[in-house]
Amino acid sequence: MAVIEASDLTKTYGDFTAVDGISFEVAPGESFGLLGPNGAGKSTTMRMIGGTSLRTSGSLRVLGLDPEENGPLVRASLGVVPQQDSLDEELRARDNLIVYGRYFGLPKAYLTKKADELLEFAQLTDKAKEKVSALSGGMKRRLTIARGLVNEPRILLLDEPTTGLDPQARHILWDRLFRLKEQGVTLVVTTHFMDEAEQLCDRLIVIDHGTIVAEGSPQSLIRDYSTREVVEVRFGSTRNAAMEGPMRELADRIEVLPDRILLYAHDGEALLDEINRRGHTPLTSLVRRSSLEDVFLRLTGRTLID
Amino acid sequence: MAPIRARLAARPRWLSSLYAGNARAVIGRGFKVIRNANWGIIATGFFEPVFYLLAMGVGMGALVGTVPGPDGAPISYAMYIAPALLATSAMNGAIYDSVNNVFFKLRYSKVYEGMLQTALGPMDVAIGEIFMALFRGLLYAVGFLGVLAIMGLVTTWWALAMIPVALLIALGFASLGMAVTSYIKGFQQLDLVPMVLLPMFLFSSTLYPITVFPEAIQWIIKALPLWHGIELMRQLSVGFFTSGTLVHAAYFVVMSVVGIAAASLRLRVLFLR
Amino acid sequence: MTEQPAPGGTTAVDAPLVSFTGIDHAVLAKRTRRWGWVQYSSYRHAAERPFLGSSLAVALGNPILYLAAMGLGLGSIVRHDVDGVGYLWFVAPGLLVSTVVSTAAQFGTWPIFGGFKWQRTYLAAQATPLEPRQMAQGETLAITVRLLVQALLFWLLGFAFGAWPGGASLLNVPIATLAGLAMFTPLMAYAATLEEEGLQFSFVQRLIVMPMFLFAGTFFPLSVMPLSLQWIGWISPMWHGTQLARMASYGLSEPPWLVAVHLVVLVVFFVGGLWAASRTFTRRLVR
Numbered sequence: 001m002a003v004i005e006a007s008d009l010t011k012t013y014g015d016f017t018a019v020d021g022i023s024f025e026v027a028p029g030e031s032f033g034l035l036g037p038n039g040a041g042k043s044t045t046m047r048m049i050g051g052t053s054l055r056t057s058g059s060l061r062v063l064g065l066d067p068e069e070n071g072p073l074v075r076a077s078l079g080v081v082p083q084q085d086s087l088d089e090e091l092r093a094r095d096n097l098i099v100y101g102r103y104f105g106l107p108k109a110y111l112t113k114k115a116d117e118l119l120e121f122a123q124l125t126d127k128a129k130e131k132v133s134a135l136s137g138g139m140k141r142r143l144t145i146a147r148g149l150v151n152e153p154r155i156l157l158l159d160e161p162t163t164g165l166d167p168q169a170r171h172i173l174w175d176r177l178f179r180l181k182e183q184g185v186t187l188v189v190t191t192h193f194m195d196e197a198e199q200l201c202d203r204l205i206v207i208d209h210g211t212i213v214a215e216g217s218p219q220s221l222i223r224d225y226s227t228r229e230v231v232e233v234r235f236g237s238t239r240n241a242a243m244e245g246p247m248r249e250l251a252d253r254i255e256v257l258p259d260r261i262l263l264y265a266h267d268g269e270a271l272l273d274e275i276n277r278r279g280h281t282p283l284t285s286l287v288r289r290s291s292l293e294d295v296f297l298r299l300t301g302r303t304l305i306d
Numbered sequence: 307m308a309p310i311r312a313r314l315a316a317r318p319r320w321l322s323s324l325y326a327g328n329a330r331a332v333i334g335r336g337f338k339v340i341r342n343a344n345w346g347i348i349a350t351g352f353f354e355p356v357f358y359l360l361a362m363g364v365g366m367g368a369l370v371g372t373v374p375g376p377d378g379a380p381i382s383y384a385m386y387i388a389p390a391l392l393a394t395s396a397m398n399g400a401i402y403d404s405v406n407n408v409f410f411k412l413r414y415s416k417v418y419e420g421m422l423q424t425a426l427g428p429m430d431v432a433i434g435e436i437f438m439a440l441f442r443g444l445l446y447a448v449g450f451l452g453v454l455a456i457m458g459l460v461t462t463w464w465a466l467a468m469i470p471v472a473l474l475i476a477l478g479f480a481s482l483g484m485a486v487t488s489y490i491k492g493f494q495q496l497d498l499v500p501m502v503l504l505p506m507f508l509f510s511s512t513l514y515p516i517t518v519f520p521e522a523i524q525w526i527i528k529a530l531p532l533w534h535g536i537e538l539m540r541q542l543s544v545g546f547f548t549s550g551t552l553v554h555a556a557y558f559v560v561m562s563v564v565g566i567a568a569a570s571l572r573l574r575v576l577f578l579r
Numbered sequence: 580m581t582e583q584p585a586p587g588g589t590t591a592v593d594a595p596l597v598s599f600t601g602i603d604h605a606v607l608a609k610r611t612r613r614w615g616w617v618q619y620s621s622y623r624h625a626a627e628r629p630f631l632g633s634s635l636a637v638a639l640g641n642p643i644l645y646l647a648a649m650g651l652g653l654g655s656i657v658r659h660d661v662d663g664v665g666y667l668w669f670v671a672p673g674l675l676v677s678t679v680v681s682t683a684a685q686f687g688t689w690p691i692f693g694g695f696k697w698q699r700t701y702l703a704a705q706a707t708p709l710e711p712r713q714m715a716q717g718e719t720l721a722i723t724v725r726l727l728v729q730a731l732l733f734w735l736l737g738f739a740f741g742a743w744p745g746g747a748s749l750l751n752v753p754i755a756t757l758a759g760l761a762m763f764t765p766l767m768a769y770a771a772t773l774e775e776e777g778l779q780f781s782f783v784q785r786l787i788v789m790p791m792f793l794f795a796g797t798f799f800p801l802s803v804m805p806l807s808l809q810w811i812g813w814i815s816p817m818w819h820g821t822q823l824a825r826m827a828s829y830g831l832s833e834p835p836w837l838v839a840v841h842l843v844v845l846v847v848f849f850v851g852g853l854w855a856a857s858r859t860f861t862r863r864l865v866r
Contacts (some may be wrong), residue, residue: 051323052422054578072326072425073314080423086416090339102331103424106308151424188342347778350785360808361793367802368665369657497633501640508648518655 002063003028003155004185008058018044020210021058026155031187033204035196035292037302041210042190043083046159048125050080063083076104078090079153083160085144087132093143094119094128113196116148121176122146138169140142145173155186162196174199194292206292206299211236213299218292225298226290227253229268233275233282234260246280255297264294314425324573332421336441352449355395360452361384362513364385373515375449376537377546382530385459389539390512392450392468396443397532400476400505403439404483405499409490418577428573432484439480441474447472464545471542471555475535478558481565488569488576506532517522533560611708614784619709619717622700624724642733645674646740649798662800664744664829671742672824673797675733676755679726680817684788685758686722687766688780692773701864711860715771719764719853726759727752743828750827758820761845764852771859791815819844 004026011019018133019041022104025031036043047053048060051067051074060067067074078103088096097115107116119125122142127135135143140153141164148156158299162170177200181187198218206214206221216220231251235243237259244256250271251263268287275282296302314326340348352363363384372380411417421431447469454460490496508515509523510533529532538554541547569576584655626635646667654666661669694700701714701716730752739745766783773779794804795818801809812818819841825831826838 025473025489050423052419052578054574064340069319069323069423070314071323072427073322076311076314076425082419084416084425086420086423088335088417088420089341089415091335092342095338099331099335100420102334103328103421103426105313105326105328106329135409147420250570257539265535300412336592344778347781350782353785354789361790362798365794365799366653366657366806368661369799371658373656402670412783479662494630494633500844501636505644508644509652513648514656515650518652 001028002125003063003218004028004032005061006049006058008047009045009055009060010047010057011041011048011053012056014236017210019048019055021031021119022205022207022210023058024205024212024215025287026186026188028154028186029181029184031181031189031200031202033201033203034188035192035194035197035204035296036190036207037192037296039209041246042207043159046080046082046157046188046190047204049157050075050078056180072244074240076151077154077183079156080157081149081156081161085140087140087144089132091132092128093124093132093135096132097147097150104151106151109297111150116145118149121149123172128140136275138165141169142173143167145176149180153185154167155188156180158187158189160190160192160272175262194296197292206296208300209297214295221292221295222290226294227264228266228290229264230288230294231263231268231275232260232286232288233263233264233272234244234284235280236283243280245276247280250274251277253298262294262297264290270283310425321427321429324427324447324570326425326427327430328426329437329504331426333437336434336438340376348445351399352446353475354398355446355450356453358391359457361386364456364514374550375544375546376541377544381544382459384457385461385543387513388454388459388511389468389543390536392447392472393532393535393539394507394512395446396451396472396475397479397506397535399443399446400439401483401499401503402481403442404436404480405487405490406496407491408435408484408487412487422577428577429570431577432569432573436477436480436484440476441551443473443476444469460543462543462545464542467542468539471535471538474540474555474558474562475531477532478483478561478565481562481569482485483565484576485565485568485572488572511536531557534558542573581582586771608708611712611713615709615713616720618713619704620720620724623718623721623861626700627725636806638729638732640824641678642736643673645678646671646737646742649674650740650742659816663831667740667742668744669817670798671740671827672739672751672828674712674746674820674822675730675737675751675793677792677797677817678733679730679755679759680731680762680791681788681821683722683726683763683780684766684783686725688770688783689710689764691718691767692768692776692780695771695863697774701860705864711864712857715764715767715853715856715860718767719760719856722763723756723760724845726756730755744830745828748824748828751824754820754823754827757845757849758816758823761816761820761848761852762854764782764849766852768852768855768859771856771863791817816845816848 002025003159005025006025007023007095008018008021009019009023009200010017019143022045024032030201034045036042039084044053049067051071054068062074063077065074068215073239088099091099094115097118098111101114102108116125119128122139122145124135124139124143127139129259132140132143141161145158145161155277164171165173174196177187187200189196189200191200201218203217204215204221205212214225233243234240241256241257244254245252247261247263251265253264255262263271272285272287275285314322317327318324318425341528363382367383373383373386375381375386418431422428451460451465451468454465509519509527510530511527512532516527516533519527534554534557538558541551541554624791634795648668650670657666660666701711704714705711733755734743734749734752737748744747770780790811794808795801796812796819797813801812801818822831822833823841826833
C-alpha cells in the first residue's frame with residue numbers, strides 16, 4: 001500500500017495556481033523526488049503533505065489519513081526538513097532537538113538520549129551548547145535535518161535539502177540520507193539540482209507550472225527524453241545563432257541556448273570530431289553524459305536555473 | 307511514538323486537526339526561552355509603569371494634589387493613577403505578546419513553522435503562547451504591586467485581587483489580539499497598533515477623570531475595554547464596589563470568551579496557509 | 580579558422596549593452612567631495628518616502644492626542660497656574676520638544692544600524708566617492724528636514740488648541756529641531772558601533788528616552804521633584820530644549836547664564852555627536 005496517495009491535488013492563492021491537479025503515489029521505503037524549477041509548486045506540495053497548507057481541491061492520503069483532518073496524527077509519523085531552516089533561534093542547539101521532540105509528546109528520558117545521538121549524526125556534538133545564531137549555514141542545515149529525525153519518522157520530507165551547501169557538505173548529507181533509506185525510511189525530496197535527483201531518487205516526477213510533465217526513474221527519463229551523451233559547443237556571441245544551421249545537419253536534435261548549442265548524440269566524441277572535421281571549430285567544447293537537465297530542457301524548452 | 311499515535315487517533319473528529327492536547331510542550335519552550343533570556347530586558351520591561359508612577363505620582367502629584375477616589379473620598383494622585391497604570395501595562399504587554407511577537411514568530415523567526423511541522427496543532431500553539439503572555443503579565447503585576455506596597459499606596463487587602471484582574475485583562479486583550487493578528491499582512495500594519503493603544507491610554511481616565519469630557523465622548527470611552535479595566539482596578543485598589551464592578555468584570559469575561567472564540571476560528575488562517 | 584562575421588547581419592547580442600558618453604570622473608569626484616553629504620541625504624529621503632503616509636499620520640496624530648489628553652484633560656485637574664501660566668501653555672512647548680526628540684531618538688537607532696547590517700546602504704555608498712563622514716552628515720541633514728517639518732506641523736496644530744500665547748512661539752520649531760539633533764547625533768554614533776542586533780536599543784528606549792520623556796520637565800517643572808531626581812533633567816537634551824521653548828513661547832524667565840547653559844549643552848551634544856559619528860562611521864567602513 002502506498003504511504004502517500006495524491007490525486008488531482010490543487011492549491012491556488014487568489015489568482016495564482018501553485019499546484020495544478022497533480023497525482024502521484026509513493027511506496028513504502030521508496031525514495032521519491034519532485035524535480036522542477038523554483039516556483040514550480042514543489043514546496044507547496046510538501047506543505048500540503050504535512051497538513052500545514054490547506055489544499056484547494058483534490059484528495060490526499062498520507063499513511064491512510066487526510067492530513068487536513070488529522071494534522072497532528074499524520075505529522076507524528078513525519079520528519080520535515082523545510083527549504084529554509086526554521087530552527088528556534090532563541091534556544092541552543094541541543095535544546096532545539098529536545099524542545100522539538102517535546103512537541104511530539106516524546107518523554108524527556110527518551111529525548112536526552114536521542115538528542116546526543118542526533119548531534120553525533122549531524123557531527124555537532126561539540127556545538128551542543130552553542131546558540132543557533134552562532135552556527136554556520138551548513139551546521140544549521142545538518143541540525144535541521146537531525147531535528148526532523150527526532151521522532152523516528154516513517155516518512156522524511158526534504159525540501160531542497162542541500163541548497164546553499166558546499167559540495168563536500170552535500171556529499172556528507174547524501175551519505176546520511178542513504179543510510180536512512182537503508183533503514184527503511186521513505187524519503188520525499190524536492191530539488192532543482194539534477195545531480196541530487198539522480199543521486200537520491202529511485203523515482204521522480206518532473207513538475208513545471210504546477211503540473212507533472214514526466215514521471216519515472218532518473219535513468220528511464222534520460223533514456224526516454226534524451227540521448228546517452230551531449231556535446232556543448234560555444235562559438236561566441238556573434239556566431240552562435242549562425243551556427244544553428246550547420247549544427248542541425250549533424251545531430252537529430254539540438255538546442256540553441258543564448259550562449260551555446262547543445263547537440264544530442266549517442267557518441268559525443270565522434271560527433272565533436274565530425275564538427276571539427278567540417279571546419280566548424282568551436283571556441284570551447286564539452287562532451288558529457290546526458291542528465292536530467294537535458295530531460296527538463298526537452299520537456300519544457302527551458303533550463304532549470306536561469 | 308506508538309502510544310502517542312494511539313492517543314492522537316482517539317481524539318474527537320472536530321479537534322483532531324486543531325489540537326493535540328500538548329500545549330505544555332509549547333509552554334516548556336517558553337520557560338526555556340525565559341531562562342536563556344537577558345534578565346535586563348525582563349527587568350526593564352517592568353520599569354515603564356514604575357517610571358510613570360514615580361514621575362506622574364510625584365511630579366504631577368505636586369501640581370494636582372488630591373483627586374476624588376471611586377468612593378468620592380479624596381485620594382493622592384499617585385494612588386489615583388497606580389491602578390490605571392497596572393491595567394494599562396497588562397493591556398500593553400498582552401497586545402505586544404499576541405500581536406507583535408506572534409507576527410514576528412510567524413513570518414520572520416519561523417518558530418511556529420517549526421512547531422507545526424510536528425504533532426502539534428494550531429490550538430496547542432495558541433494556548434501555549436497565551437499562557438506565556440499571562441505568565442509574563444503575572445510577573446509584572448506582582449512586581450508592580452510590590453512597588454505600590456513599598457510606596458505605601460496599598461491600603462486594603464482587596465488590592466491583592468488586582469493581580470488576577472490584571473490576568474483577566476491580559477487574557478481579554480491577548481485572545482482578541484491573536485485573532486486580529488490573523489488579519490495582519492505586513493510589518494507596516496503593526497504601526498497601527500500604537501495608534502489604537504495610545505489614544506486608549508491617554509483618554510480612558512488613566513491620568514484624569516473622564517468627566518472633563520463632553521458626555522458623548524465619555525460614552526465612546528466607556529465602550530472601550532481599557533476604561534472598564536481601569537475602573538475595576540481602581541475600585542479594587544480601595545476596596546469600594548458598586549453595581550458597576552460586576553459590569554466591568556463581565557466586560558472582560560465576555561471579551562475573553564469572544565476573543566478566544568474568534569482566535570480559535572482564525573487559527574487555521576493564522577497558522578496554516 | 581578565423582572568426583567570420585555572422586551572415587544575415589547583427590543579432591541583438593552584437594549591439595553594445597552599455598553606452599559610454601565620456602564622463603569626467605575627476606570633476607564628479609570633486610563635486611562629491613564638496614556636496615556628497617547633500618547627495619547622501621537625498622537617499623534617506625527617498626528611502627523614507629514609502630512610509631510618508633504613516634509618518635504624516637503620526638506627525639499629525641501625536642500633537643492632537645497629546646495636546647488634548649495632557650493639555651486639556653490633565654490640565655483640567657491641575658489646581659494652580661504653573662510658572663504663572665495655565666497648564667496648557669506650560670505643557671505645550673514641552674510636548675512639542677519631547678515628541679520631536681523622541682522621533683530623533685527613534686531614527687538615530689534602528690535605521691542607522693540597519694544601514695550597516697540589513698540594507699547595507701553605507702556599504703553600497705562606500706563603493707562610490709562618498710566618504711563615511713559625509714554619510715553621517717547626510718543622515719543628519721535628512722533628519723533635520725524631517726524634524727523641522729514635524730515641529731512645524733505640531734506648532735500649527737497647537738493653534739487649534741490655543742496652546743501658544745503669541746507668534747514668538749514659532750521659535751519652538753528651530754529649538755525643538757536643535758534638541759532633536761542633540762539626541763540624534765550621539766545615538767547615531769553609538770548605533771554605528773553595534774555589530775549584532777541585540778537588546779541595546781530596547782535599553783536606550785526604556786532607560787533613556789522613556790525616563791527623559793517622564794522626568795525631564797515636560798509635564799511639570801523640575802523643581803517640584805526631589806533634588807535626587809532633578810539630575811535626569813539636567814543631562815537631558817529634552818529638558819534644555821523644553822526650557823528654551825518655554826522662554827520663547829510664554830516668556831519663562833531664566834537667568835542669562837542658564838540660557839547659555841541650555842544652548843551650550845544642546846550644541847555640544849549635537850556637534851560632539853556628529854564628530855563622534857564621523858569617527859564611528861569611518862571606523863566601521865574603512866578597515
